[in-house]
Amino acid sequence: MRAMVALTARKAPTLRTDSSWHTVASPALRGSLDALPLFIPALPFAFVFGVVVANAGIPQWLGWSSSPIIFGGAIQVTLFTLIGEGASVAAAVSAALIVGARHMLYSVALAPRFQNQPSWFRWVGSYVLIDQVFVLSQIKPIDEPVAFRRYFLAAGFTFWSLWMICTALGVVMGPAIPAEWGVEFAAPVLFVSLMMASSDRRDKLAAAALAMGLTYLLASLPNRTGILIAVISSVVVMLLLQRHRQS
């Protein structure tokens, strides 16, 4: 515990937001508290989801059931957008899964941290592995297995509970929010914020800039497959640059 507190303290530059509770609170409490500010930008997304469900003509309860079954905002929105446009089940499901394919990268990146964990945590932790939880686990590296597990589950299930409540409100109230407010702009704002938080070194920021450029060039590829190609190519370029600099 002491060692972990020391570790968190040493990472100070990326943790400037942390107030005093951060050094005293339990990993579970910290996980929940770190999740809260990241959920606020997801709120408008829950209402966007509600609008998509209404436009697709899907019963509210059936639309909402995708929240516990799928638990992934962009995947749920893609699925119902395509169903609303009259796509076949096979087409809608495969497009939604391609949109969610980045989770495979998260699965690889977190595999080392899941190695010294009990197998129940692999089953349960995978269920709540979403963008925000992944980034939190990357910007707050916790080496102690029990503390990591508590932090991860607390952050994950805080998001989970809030997403269940807010998508329920979203399917009921979403269609009443005026489109001209542009509240869905909170989504790119959140991801820029997460990008900056996870770029604690200059080379990571360079990798992010490269990925932005490549994604733009590949934006016309079907089902946003450009995202994965851009990510993998920029990681490879960064590794080649590292090697070049060392030799």
Next chain:
Amino acid sequence: MIALAIILTGIGSYVMRAFFIFALARYSFPPLLLRALEYVAPTVMAALVVSMLTTPEGSLAAGLPELMGLICTAVAAKTTGNHILALIAGMGTFWLIGAIL
């Protein structure tokens, strides 16, 4: 049919998240791969931002309010390290410039 689509997507997205966590549970990661994985978070976030700002045809779907909003978000996130302040800066700039234009 819609229920079937939800269940299939649910199974698929769970398998994508769990697959490597289980498949690599006993794999010893070479240092090169560990270094590569450090870039996953920043690059995926960057790619998501751009994909949200482009149309499926590949053209930019963002004007001055969006671009200025995101620049202010990035600056606020970097200088304060606080996601709420970054959100306020980004949405504030977006709404302000949108109202002026």
